Amino acid sequence: MRDVTDDLVRIMERIAGGEYGSDLFRYSTEEHPEMVRRIAxxxxxxxxxxxxxxxxILMDLEELSERHEMFKKAVTTFVLTMSSAIGARDPYTQGHEQRTAGYALRLARRVGLxxxxxxxxxxxAMLHDIGKLGFSDALFSDEDCRDSQELLQTIKAHPEIGSSILHWLDFLGPALDVVRHHHERMDGSGYPQGLVGEDIPYFARIVAVADTFDAITTDRPYQRGKTMREGLATLEAIAGYHLDPVLVAAFQEEVLENGLE
Ligand SMILES: [Fe+2]
Incomplete structure (x- = not known):
């Protein structure tokens, strides 16, 4: 009987450890005393x-995780739609997010991400200027507003406005750093934090190259867009103190090799 009790305890310990074998059922046969059978x-x-x-529980967890994925997709689509609404307010930057995101993706892959x-x-990159949603219509309609110090301050606030709009969407991960830090400069003269060199999040440095290139190669109220080669030359001229020189070099290689599309 003692052997039986020891064996039953060992089986129970294995069950407690998550091993659901069939050992127990050998004690439910007629040759064992009734008490042993009932325990088994x-x-x-x-x-x-x-x-x-x-x-x-495992099935519920799986379903929960699927729903979480669906929720993330729905929210991402929603914020992307919000972001593209900026293009509708400002015809000069229509398509800027998409082009910047396309360049940034190519650069990211080029440097091995x-x-x-x-x-x-x-x-x-798609969301980087979402903070501009908070701008007044004057900023989109009045060409002279760029000279106003007050409006310049408002413009400079857009990375922080953007990151505060999105901050609770923690699944956006490093994309949030891009929104907050895409106007930092390597020499520390950027905003909002004046970060220097490699203190600027890497993904934000990638998007800064793409953002700058698109800004200088498209027509704006205050400039005619430069050609591809002029744009690359401008990036080179500001590499080191404004943009990450390694990323500028990689972007040049990418564009010269594969063109703009
Ligand atoms: Fe921006």
Missing amino acids: EAMGMMMVKVEAREQR SMEDAQFVYLG
């Missing part, structure tokens, strides 16, 4: 119920 059957029933509950990381760069 009760433990067997308990094991089956616990296992069924575990399965149920994984597809997953490159997607964060892409998302950050």
